[in-house]
Amino acid sequence: MSVHVTPHLNFRGEAREALEFYRSVFGGELAVTTYGEMGSTDPAEAGLVVWGQVAAPNGFRVMAYDAPAARPWSRGEDPFFVSVRGTGAEELAGLWAGLAEGGTVVQPFGPSAWAAAYGMVRDRFGITWVLDVLG
CATH class of the missing domain: 3.30.720.110 (Signal recognition particle alu RNA binding heterodimer, srp9/1)
Known part of the structure; x- marks a missing residue:
């Protein structure tokens, strides 16, 4: 059995930009699903990332999403x-x-x-x- 750890990063409206940035650094494929694609009826959040990932052939992988407005969120200071x-x-x-x-x-x-x-x-x-x- 193998176990792989993938960091899952939480943002407020910056997930797509962050994932695109990490793809520009590490390469690989970008996959993004928005709240709108998942059926959200809130137009303010329809274009935000409900799930996203960059996966590169060298093994690099990171996931991210935009925390919805109803969920408390803070960038924090070095939480990880x-x-x-x-x-x-x-x-x-x-x-x-x-x-x-x-x-x-x-x-x-x-x-x-x-x-x-x-x-x-x-x-x-x-x-x-x-x-x-x-x-």
Whole structure:
């Protein structure tokens, strides 16, 4: 049996933009279903994402949705990190640079005491990403 963990990110009206951004960084296929497609009768929420996903051939996967107005939601401050681990420093450095566009560097990507390369960045949507090279 295999278990795979996929981060599910919650937004308020930014899910589609965030998913498109993550697709531009990691590649892969974007799938989006809106509240309207699921039968919502609220015109203000019809175009919002009820479920979305980016899945890339290299194994990257993230899901997201827009919390409806009736549900309390707050972006919060570092409620979680999304960890991306790989075996190639060059590939991860490129991903880190993409995520850093419009974001805030928490820890520059480079060698660390515990990994061949490590970096932390908060992207323009407030999501904190940790990237490191295995081994």
